[in-house]
Amino acid sequence: MYTAIVLDENSRSQLINEFPLPPDWELICHHMTINIGSSSSGPAQEYLGQEVDLFVNSVAVDDKVMAVGVQTEVPSVNSKKHITIAVNRKAGGKPFMANKLVVWKPVPKEIHLSGVVEEVS
Numbered sequence: 815m816y817t818a819i820v821l822d823e824n825s826r827s828q829l830i831n832e833f834p835l836p837p838d839w840e841l842i843c844h845h846m847t848i849n850i851g852s853s854s855s856g857p858a859q860e861y862l863g864q865e866v867d868l869f870v871n872s873v874a875v876d877d878k879v880m881a882v883g884v885q886t887e888v889p890s891v892n893s894k895k896h897i898t899i900a901v902n903r904k905a906g907g908k909p910f911m912a913n914k915l916v917v918w919k920p921v922p923k924e925i926h927l928s929g930v931v932e933e934v935s
Contacts, residue, residue, distance in 0.1 A: 815933060817931065819846045819932075820845045820929050820930055821929040826844070829897065833882065833899050836902070839880070840900060840907075842909055845934065846884055846895060847891065863930065866928065866929060867887075867926065867928055868885070868926075869884060870924065871883055871920065874917055874919065875915075878911050879908075879912045880912075884927070
């Protein structure tokens with residue numbers, strides 16, 4: 815179980831259209847992690863069930879994972895708040911590897927997204 819800002823369908827579609835997948839990569843594009851475990855054990859408790867805004871300001875990709883960096887008022891256990899867009903499973907990519915991306919490039923125009931803080935199992 816983890817607590818996350820789960821993207822609404824419009825925001826998810828926006829990201830998919832803006833950041834096309836490399837061939838044969840698996841689409842993730844689902845949430846921004848807040849913490850691992852229930853919201854009662856982390857910083858998300860006061861936000862649970864609320865719709866919140868996220869602003870995409872950067873993108874990073876390597877041979878295993880693609881992610882966008884986001885700004886939001888909601889805290890996160892990750893050192894860089896991000897949404898994993900896709901992974902290259904054939905190269906050993908896994909969603910958590912987005913935490914290890916180091917070369918982040920600014921996006922030409924900030925993208926406004928929204929989602930709901932939820933506990934996901």
